[in-house]
Amino acid sequence: MTGRGVRRFERLWLGTDPAQRLRLRQTSLAMALMALCAPMLHYCVAISGGERGALLWVWTAVSLGGMGAFYAAIRSGWSRRLADPSLTTAQIAFAITSAAFGYAQAGALRGAVFPVLNLILMFGMFQLRARSANALCLFALVLFAFVMGVMATLAPAAYPPSVEVGHFLMLACMLPAVAVLTARLSRIRRRLSQQKQDLARALAQLQAIATRDELTGLPNRRQMQALMDQELQRSQRHGHAFCVAILDLDHFKDVNDTHGHAVGDTVLRAVAEVGQAALRASDVLARWGGEEFLVLLPDTAMPLALVGMERLRQQIGAQALPAPTDGAPLRVTVSIGLTDHRPGDALADTLERADRLLYEAKHQGRDRTCTD
Numbered sequence: 440m441t442g443r444g445v446r447r448f449e450r451l452w453l454g455t456d457p458a459q460r461l462r463l464r465q466t467s468l469a470m471a472l473m474a475l476c477a478p479m480l481h482y483c484v485a486i487s488g489g490e491r492g493a494l495l496w497v498w499t500a501v502s503l504g505g506m507g508a509f510y511a512a513i514r515s516g517w518s519r520r521l522a523d524p525s526l527t528t529a530q531i532a533f534a535i536t537s538a539a540f541g542y543a544q545a546g547a548l549r550g551a552v553f554p555v556l557n558l559i560l561m562f563g564m565f566q567l568r569a570r571s572a573n574a575l576c577l578f579a580l581v582l583f584a585f586v587m588g589v590m591a592t593l594a595p596a597a598y599p600p601s602v603e604v605g606h607f608l609m610l611a612c613m614l615p616a617v618a619v620l621t622a623r624l625s626r627i628r629r630r631l632s633q634q635k636q637d638l639a640r641a642l643a644q645l646q647a648i649a650t651r652d653e654l655t656g657l658p659n660r661r662q663m664q665a666l667m668d669q670e671l672q673r674s675q676r677h678g679h680a681f682c683v684a685i686l687d688l689d690h691f692k693d694v695n696d697t698h699g700h701a702v703g704d705t706v707l708r709a710v711a712e713v714g715q716a717a718l719r720a721s722d723v724l725a726r727w728g729g730e731e732f733l734v735l736l737p738d739t740a741m742p743l744a745l746v747g748m749e750r751l752r753q754q755i756g757a758q759a760l761p762a763p764t765d766g767a768p769l770r771v772t773v774s775i776g777l778t779d780h781r782p783g784d785a786l787a788d789t790l791e792r793a794d795r796l797l798y799e800a801k802h803q804g805r806d807r808t809c810t811d
């Protein structure tokens with residue numbers, strides 16, 4: 440089969456959903472194990488001098504059919520409605536039962552069932568919680584004790600009671616050890632998953648700190664620089680225009696001096712909020728530093744950009760900001776320097792032009808937008 444053929448078969452067998460694929464991979468492995476165990480049991484029965492009668496064929500059909508049914512329940516999506524959609528506990532309980540009945544037929548070579556039983560329990564090590572693992576180990580111990588007792592009673596020549604007691608003691612040592620190891624693995628898994636969640640949270644916080652201005656929640660200078668670089672590349676590739684505006688609060692020192700720094704901070708937050716609401720969703724407002732903000736207007740040419748900036752300036756000026764100490768609502772105005780990015784210019788040139796236009800707006804009396 441070619442590589443493409445293998446991939447197509449894999450898609451057909453496992454589907455495309457990653458969680459389902461993982462479950463079905465695990466079940467396919469268990470099915471393969473069962474498919475290997477069936478001829479092995481037939482071999483054991485044959486060389487033990489036993490008769491490969493109807494019971495053995497029933498065991499073969501039920502064991503293989505049962506694993507096929509688990510595969511179908513998962514592949515069809517039916518198992519999604521259950522608390523354990525991978526059916527791990529049910530599959531392991533089924534495989535233990537199959538192993539116990541296999542033990543009852545294997546005759547002299549029945550000791551070969553023990554490593555298989557170990558392997559079955561190992562399937563649970565990577566998924567089961569300690570409580571389920573304990574329950575499954577106890578179930579295996581009780582079931583095997585029952586089968587050993589029945590066989591020692593019904594066929595003492597092939598299953599001498601003294602040998603069965605020895606086998607049982609071996610299981611009584613092995614199974615609790617498996618349960619303890621599964622519990623330890625389960626704890627390690629839980630700790631790892633907790634650490635993964637903590638790391639993801641810390642990473643999200645770090646990303647927010649690195650890209651957001653703490654006071655206003657707007658993109659910070661570094662993030663805005665990155666966004667402008669991206670816009671420049673887009674503009675160079677597709678040839679569309681973009682504009683940049685620098686916005687500075689007028690006489691903001693007076694606000695701080697008259698009402699205090701805390702009120703100044705509130706004003707900065709309010710300007711950020713009003714400014715963001717006044718802009719289009721594709722425009723970006725960032726805190727450039729101090730009482731300066733920067734607006735990036737992607738895919739926008741000049742007359743339209745000016746309309747947008749004038750709307751922003753008027754809405755900030757019209758907003759009655761939270762009443763400071765003297766109770767009178769506070770109004771602030773902004774001056775804006777707006778320019779378009781020109782092909783061949785570096786970003787620094789565009790920003791320098793916007794800064795010069797801002798200076799001009801201040802010079803002309805503030806509360807206005809200057810553009811070239």
Ligand SMILES: Nc1nc2c(ncn2[C@@H]2O[C@H](COP(=O)(O)OP(=O)(O)OP(=O)(O)O)[C@@H](O)[C@H]2O)c(=O)[nH]1
Nearest residue numbers: 687688689690691692693695700703704729730801
């Ligand atoms: N409350 C507060 N004030 C800030 C912050 N960053 C800068 N400032 C203040 O912003 C003021 C800027 O004052 P100036 O540069 O003199 O400008 P201005 O008073 O706004 O006057 P013009 O820009 O000429 O209209 C200073 O008082 C700074 O302390 C901040 O994060 N919070």
